[in-house]
Structure formats: C-alpha cells, structure tokens
Amino acid sequence: MSDKENKIRVLPEEITNKIAAGEVVERPASVVKELIENSIDAGAKRITIRLSASGLRLIEVIDDGIGMSEQDAILAIERHATSKITSAKDLEAIHTFGFRGEALSSISAVSQFVLTTKRLQDNTGTQIVVNGGILKSVSSVGSPQGTKISVNRLFFNTPVRLKFLKGLTTELSHCIDIVQKYALAHEDVGFKLFHNDKLLFDIPPGMNLYNRISLIWGKSTVSEMLHIKPVTHNLFSNESEVMPITIYGYVGLPSLTRSHRSHQLFFVNKRPVSSRTLQYSLEEAYRNLVMVGRYPVAILFIELPPQWVDVNIHPTKKEIKFRDERIISKHIVTTLRNQLSLIPGQKHYDSPQITPQITEKQQPVPAVSAYSNIDTSSTFIDNSDIEAIPKSTNDSVENEPVESQQKTITEDTHIFFNTDRDKTHISSNEKQAQEEQPSLLPHPIFSEFVPGEEIPIQVFDSYLVLPEKDRILIIDQHALHERLNFEQLKKELQEKDFVFQQLVIPILIEVPSNYFKILEDKKEIFQKIGIDIEPFGENTFQITSICELYDEGKIKDIVFELLEEMVQGDLFEKENYFESLLSIATKACKKSVKAGDKLEPMERLYLIKGFKSLTPPYTCPHGRPILIELTLQQMEKSFRRRQ
Template sequence: PEVVTKIAAGEVIERPASVVKELLENSIDAGATRIDIDLDAGGTELIRVVDDGCGIEPDDLALAFSQHATSKLETADDLFRIGTMGFRGEALASIAGVGQITLQSRTREAASGCEVKCDGGALSDPRPWNGSSGTRLEVRHLFYNVPVRKKFLKSVATELGHVCETVTRLSLAHPHLHITLRHNNRLVYDIPASAGLTDRIALFFTGEVRDALYEIDSGEGPMRLTGYIADPKCDRGNSKLQYLFVNGRWFRDRSVAHALQESFRGLLMSGRYAIGFLFLTIPPDKVDVNVHPTKSEVRFQENSLIYSLVRSTIKHRLLKENL
C-alpha cells in the first residue's frame, strides 16, 4: 500500500478494537439487526464481522475500499448533519492498508452475492459468492506489513478487553441490536436485542446497578439530556461506570464527566465515581464530531450550556430522591 494510506491508517487503526468499531459502525449504518463478531488471538490473527444489513451491490464492492468514496455524504454540507456513524469513507481503505481483507456481500434483492479480496492494497477481481443476504467482512493478520505497530500491541487478553469495551459502548447506544462476540471459538458475549437500555445495563454491569437506576430527562428542547444515573449508595468501588453519548455516538469528554461527578458532590465516598449513562441530543450543527479520526472526541459550540444542562438535570433528579 502507499505510504499515504499507511499514515492515514495510523490515525484510525491502532489496534483490533479500532477495526471492530469501524466494522460495527458500518453494519449499523447498513441497518443490521444482528451482528456476529469472531476473533482469533485478540483479533490480531482474525476479525470477522457478519451482519444482516442491506448489503453492497456487486458494482460497489471495489469502491468500498477507495478512500473518500463513501456512499453516505452527498455534499460537504452533509458533514454538519451527519445521520450515519460513518461519513469519511476512510475506514475500509485504512484497514485494507494494514490487513488482509475478504469482503463478501449480498443485497436482499439479489439472487447471489459477490466477493472481493484486498491484500496489501491490491484488489482481486470480484467473484460470485453464495452467502445469505448481508455483509461478511474478514480482516486477517492485522499490521502484518507494519511491524512497528504490531510491536505496540498488548497481550491477547488486553486487546480482547479493548474489543469488549468497544462492543459494550455500541451495545448501550443500540439496545435493539442482537450482537454476539466469539473469541477463539468461545462465546464471550451473546447480547440479545432488548427493548431498552436498562436490560443492557443489567447485562453488562449486573442487576444490582439496574435496580439502583434513576431515569433522567431534561425535557424537550433544542438540547436534551436523557439516560440514567445510579443511586450514590450503589458502590462499584473505584470503577468508572460513566458512559457518554452524543447523538447516538459514544464520546469521551472531561467537561461532561466533570458535570456528572459534580452533581454527586457530597453524596459519594471519597475516591468513588458517580454512575451515569448520559445521552445528549444536540442539533448536528452545534457539535463537531470531525475533530478526531476515531470520532471519539467532539467539540461543542456551547460548552458551558451543556455543562449546566448536565449538572442541573442530574441535581434535580437527585433532589427528587431527597439526596
């Protein structure tokens, strides 16, 4: 692959979990209801994601690997009203620069599907493929051609842990999805489609957390906060159950995390963290998700407004419980 591809890939694809995140986002954008993930050796040997989404037309298969050839952006304006998880058209091109890919896909209408392989940036001719409708994407030997990056990978257990965290975040944001994760042919997660977030929370963080939850909702408005906080008596030691989402996308943000923690001031034992699953809905033109290639950091136009929305909504809710 070209140096350019490798450099771009370096920004997005750090480890197996980065690949899993991009593939899951593509499956979600394709309207999948079920996603099966298979890993070997923490994802370093094999990552396979199979979905039942809309599939890809044979003519578009090769296009999926070319940089910025996304099907999801019509004009530059669209960058500001992104309704899909992906929008840069970089992920598959980047992954293809650092791994060996087999992409198989069939649309629901088509009688048969199609397969292409991409190895070291070289694309094979498409071949017929007779699988069920949806998309099946395999990435083998991640970083086989980038030894320095391969050297920076941690143990199999650590890499698997990162993948689990990625799956957890996406599962919380999309409770209606059925997701399975297998590692070395052993089932790690079987997450059934559920009606709402609380079942998901119980699944990942025990029923004890679920039973301590208070629903929050700042009410209709241009900016809205919904989700759950847990009673401060629910003690998870010093683990940090703080999950933040904006417009359905997980993100990390010190300021919002601080607002959550501040609302619990005086209610927690020292060194403990507030538990919160916070979902912000913000007009797309007031939040920039294009700050960082992995889209895990965002920039808000009205930072202080968001800070006080989070703080006042949570404080109000705690007061209602006489806390």
C-alpha cells in the same frame, strides 16, 4: 538545479495508505468499532462479531444490513469513498456514524481483508479480496443478504505496530468494551460476540436498556442505578438560537461509586464519545454527594440536533465539540441534581474531611488492638526499653492537658531511649539515605530523652506534632498508619507468612464481560496478594478466603479497583507492578486510624516508633506525603529574626 538536489516528493499510495491506517486503526478494537458502525449505518438488526487471538488473528463482523452492489463494494475500499455525505454542507449536520470514507481502506491496507456482500434484489453476492492494500480478486459468490467482513492477520505488514499492542487479555478487553458500548446505545440491534469460538454474550434485538445494563454490568450494579427518563427541553444558546436537547439514561446512586472513571459512559446522538464537558457536568452534579477520590457511575445519553455538535475533530470520531458547551453543561447538572435530590436520606460530604470528628465523650481507640500489627523489629527504639504500661480505667488522664499526660506517663512507666544502642541500629544504607534527604528524615541519632518531650502532641485529632532540636515535624496519622500497614502487608505476602481467613459466606462479585477474562487469567495474582477467588458461573466469581489483615467489608470494592487497574494494559510491564497492586489492596486493611480519631499518648508513641523504622520516600502507599517539616530557620524568618 538537478533532480538529485530536490528533496520533497509525493509519497506512493502504498505508504500514504499505511499512514492513514495508523490514524484510524490503532488496535483490534479500532477495527471492531469501524465495522460495527458501518453495520449500524447499513440498517442491520443483528450483528455478529467473531474474534480469534483477541482480534490479531481474525476479526469477522457479519450483519443483515442492506448490503452493497459490486460497484459499491469495489469503491468502498478506496480512500475517501463513502455513501454518507455528498457535499461540504453535509459535514455541518452528520446523521451517520461513518462519513470520512477511510475505515475500510485503512483496515485493508494493514491486513488480509475479505469483503462479502449481497443486496436483497441481487441473485448473487460479491466477494473482494485485498492483501495489504493490494486488490487481489473480485468474484461472484452465494451469500445471504447483508455484509461479512473478515480481517485476518492484522498488522502483518507493519510489525512495528504489533510491538505497541498490549497483552491478548487487554486487547480482548478493549474489543469487548467497544461491542458493549454500541449494544447499550442501540436497543433495536442484537449483538453476538464470540472469542475463539466461545460465546461471550448474546444480546437479542429489542432488549431494553435496563436489561442490557444488567447483562453487561450485572444485576447488583443496575439495581443501584437511577433511571433518568427522556425529557426534551428547548435551550437558548449564546447565538439566540433554540436548541432542543434530550437527556436520558441511568446514573448510579451516590452510594455506587468507583475509583476510576471507567464506568462513566457518554453517548451523543447514540455515538460513544469522550468529552471533558460531559465528564465535568456529571461529577459536578454529584459534588458533595460522593467521597473525595470516588467517581459516580453513569450511562448518559444526550440527543441534540447534529449541527450543534462537531464530530469531525479526529479520524476515530471519539472526541467531539459542542457549539455551546456552557449551556449544555449547565442543563445536564441541573437535570441530574433535580433527580438526585429526590433520593431520601442522602449523606453530604461538604469537605475533603470525610471522617467525622470524634468527640471527647467517645471512647478512645484501644492502643494494643490498633497497633499490635506494627512491625517494630527494626526500629530505633528497643522494645525492652518500654515496660508494660497499665491501661487507665478512668477518664482522668484523657481530660488532663497534654503536658500533664506526658508527665504521668514518663514518671509512672519509666519510658526511656538508649541513644547509644540506637547508633548500632543504623545501617550504612540508612546513613546514606539520611545524608541524601536530611530535611525529611528524623535526626540519625535522637537527642537524649527528656521526660515529656518524646510523646508527640496530637492536633485537630488528625496530625502528630513532634518537636526536635531545630525543627518541628508534623505527621499525618492516617497516611503514616496506611504506610505501616502497607509495609507489614508487603512483608507478609512476599514471605508468604500470612494466614488465609476462610469466609463463612463467600462474597459474590458480578463483573462486566471485559473484566471476566482478566479475572479468570489473573487468579494467581489475586492469590499472591491474599485474595482467593474462583469462578461461580457466567460473569460471577466468589471470594472464598482472604488474608487475615483485610477487612471483609472492603474487599469487594478493592477487587473492582484492582481490575480497573489491570485493564489499563501497561500495569504488568512495570517492574514493581506487585507493589502497585499492594498499594491498592492496602485500602482493604483493617485498623488504619483515620483523620478525626483521638489517640491516647501510647498510641501516638507506637505510631512514631513505627515511623522511625521507615525509609524514604516518606509517603503513604497512594503517594500522599506523610509529614511536613517546619525548621527553626523558617520560623525565625517568619518572625523576622533573620533575613
């Protein structure tokens, strides 16, 4: 067989280094993480991080650790060269952050890399220059004790990697997030972070965890957190071995929640990790204490013998696996629940039905105030066909059966539908949409109005039932009203036809450092969705005015939720990102009826009138369906009238 027919070959070292770099170095934040871990392993007490252009132009990490000799410095940039382990047995009990010997080799393969280091006992330091994985020079230089690593022009020789990075603001946010996590975990180490020569934060060594959380997340957040003091317990695993475990940190009160899990930080032996086991355990401890769709806030530390946890799963060492996940999860849940049970007056949410049921003794929701904002200009029902309806001043109608209410309204107020005129309101686009989704649309032309049939029935104080000729529509009143508010908000904001309501007392918001740059750069986006926000010193912003449709009490939570959505990075790559932001902002709208609100007949009619103006898809702004359909054919099959 000739050499030309041989297809398998050993790759050159230059290519294998770039492949390995792709596993370890995903973005600038990956470089920051690896270099900080090396500094901590070297015993550093002060670490300074300097970034330029969010780390794409320069990442520089300076520490006062033990430093390296010239020979060690040269070996450090070789693949699988490390001082952390010496045998395979060491992998079963890893005490350091690094151990794979891949970080510096991978980083130097995709950057212009300069390492300067000096030990205390050496007269001069050593400087090594590597360009794209190729060693350029080794020289002696004057240097203080410790190590300085400069990473210039990251991914300069792999331009395709640059295309997968997000915007500069997002990449900076990820870098800040990494530094903050290690700053929280190491109280004995000081951290300074600069970006474009601007100091972002300075955490001195010895600052306790409470003050570090206060500096990073804000005083208002840490004031609503519960201190879990470190207590060690001996657990017995399935293997009949004793496992000492210590849990400590800070967890939020049940009133402190977020719409994302971004404020759930877990550390195992002070290593920031991602673990479904820990995530589940935390949320299980808060079950029935927080509302559905909200997530608790926590900074949780777990200390256990290194042989009980495997960190050698992925090159980034972020994912871990416990030897006995069940017993660890159970212990975390028990520990947190015991602490949370000591908080007096906690509200429990025993079911997804968050809003309590409204009793008949409570006053009904005023029809005009609740629905006066619905845009009905394009509905199938003409406003001129509905005459003024006098508001009842007693509860006689409220206590009558539904049929009696409908009869009273139709006889006294002369509500009727002009179906001939309705035909002219149906555009060609609406007809096409109705043909494409006949099972979800109201009939294009509603049947002739029969007194008592068009007022929808309300069941369980949450759903509207609308009978039609050959089907029944069951509509979620809360989801429908949210959608109507969303459509109105979108229309007013897009047409800039809204009024800013000046706040008498501005709302102050403390944001974490990784949110600060995003909020500073995206102020115009917030203004477009009706929130006027401006800096107020350090990491604090103030909201000075809001769209008149917003509820002032909800706006602070919505700003945090919008920031959490923006920090994901790919939001602004979406063609309809504005609608994505609006769907979140809708949660701050006033006047959305809830499940459990008892509605008067005219309020139900207004909701149905708004519903008929909508176009598919029939969902609320957050993707939940507005209606379900029960057809005559389905009912006949259920009653075995047809096969």
